[in-house]
Amino acid sequence: MASSEEDGTNGASEASDEKEAAGKRRRLGLLATAWLTFYNIAMTAGWLVLAIAMVRFYMEKGTHRGLYKSIQKTLKFFQTFALLEVVHCLIGIVPTSVLVTGVQVSSRIFMVWLITHSIKPIQNEESVVLFLVSWTVTEITRYSFYTFSLLDHLPHFIKWARYNLFIILYPVGVAGELLTIYAALPYVKKSGMFSVRLPNKYNVSFDYYYFLLITMASYIPLFPQLYFHMLRQRRKVLHGEVIAEKDD
Numbered sequence: 001m002a003s004s005e006e007d008g009t010n011g012a013s014e015a016s017d018e019k020e021a022a023g024k025r026r027r028l029g030l031l032a033t034a035w036l037t038f039y040n041i042a043m044t045a046g047w048l049v050l051a052i053a054m055v056r057f058y059m060e061k062g063t064h065r066g067l068y069k070s071i072q073k074t075l076k077f078f079q080t081f082a083l084l085e086v087v088h089c090l091i092g093i094v095p096t097s098v099l100v101t102g103v104q105v106s107s108r109i110f111m112v113w114l115i116t117h118s119i120k121p122i123q124n125e126e127s128v129v130l131f132l133v134s135w136t137v138t139e140i141t142r143y144s145f146y147t148f149s150l151l152d153h154l155p156h157f158i159k160w161a162r163y164n165l166f167i168i169l170y171p172v173g174v175a176g177e178l179l180t181i182y183a184a185l186p187y188v189k190k191s192g193m194f195s196v197r198l199p200n201k202y203n204v205s206f207d208y209y210y211f212l213l214i215t216m217a218s219y220i221p222l223f224p225q226l227y228f229h230m231l232r233q234r235r236k237v238l239h240g241e242v243i244a245e246k247d248d
């Protein structure tokens, strides 16, 4: 059987990819393209640094205990920087849903700052490693995908990885996040952190423990939407299907 390379279909699809990328750059404008290229390169580099630091830590110490503490500054910096992705959608320089990106980025910011950073006793949980590894592999792939696409030289394996690895990494990452929040519950309940009790002069109360329970429950309707969004993107990019979405 003739392969796609042999019968020339691969060449044709490469030519059409290049044409598409050139059209995309024209649409975006020079400034936006330059900014996105810089942003994606910086983010790829940041997550690569994180990956190397994690591998080195594990090879030197042979345990995951202390891993989070050793990489937390880099993680916080690059994950917080990702808030710009919501801005990119809002100003229209990337054709992505503000809602999908907003949920994705805010859940990460929440995990980094309001869970792992704030609740020290859970930093050595195995579940933290689960989401750290899953986020790191995802982001190296995702940002290098965007970078190479903008530069018009997208290797097939990166495209393949961007739209296949998430099938496993997304559930693994979400499991890591949920298990970490679950591990945090006893500490939150005992300490009463971030909670506001009555009576107070504003007459409002807030219980972080119940907020966490509600957050965990919100994964049930929200995660499938993100997952199915990615499955639709996968069909569109890898199999060329035209799919209408109504999530904006």
Ligand SMILES: CCCCCCCCCCCCC/C=C/C(=O)SCCNC(=O)CCNC(=O)[C@H](O)C(C)(C)COP(=O)(O)OP(=O)(O)OC[C@H]1O[C@@H](n2cnc3c(N)ncnc32)[C@H](O)[C@@H]1OP(=O)(O)O
Residues within 6 Å of the ligand: 024, 036, 040, 094, 095, 096, 097, 100, 101, 103, 104, 106, 107, 108, 110, 134, 135, 138, 142, 146, 149, 150, 165, 166, 169, 170, 171, 172, 173, 174, 177, 215, 218, 219, 222, 223, 226, 229, 230, 233
């Ligand atoms: C306050 C508390 C809140 C708590 C909320 C709790 C509920 C949370 C529930 C869900 C929790 C999820 C937690 C997440 C866990 C993990 O991440 S685990 C690790 C695995 N994760 C993944 O695999 C993430 C996969 N998901 C995504 O990638 C996101 O959905 C996305 C980031 C929003 C990306 O989706 P989308 O943009 O639609 O896909 P793409 O195909 O990549 O892009 C579409 C087009 O946009 C262009 N583009 C996008 N970004 C850029 C960029 N930076 N630079 C250049 N171009 C960009 C892209 O090229 C595409 O363009 P076209 O080719 O023209 O279509």
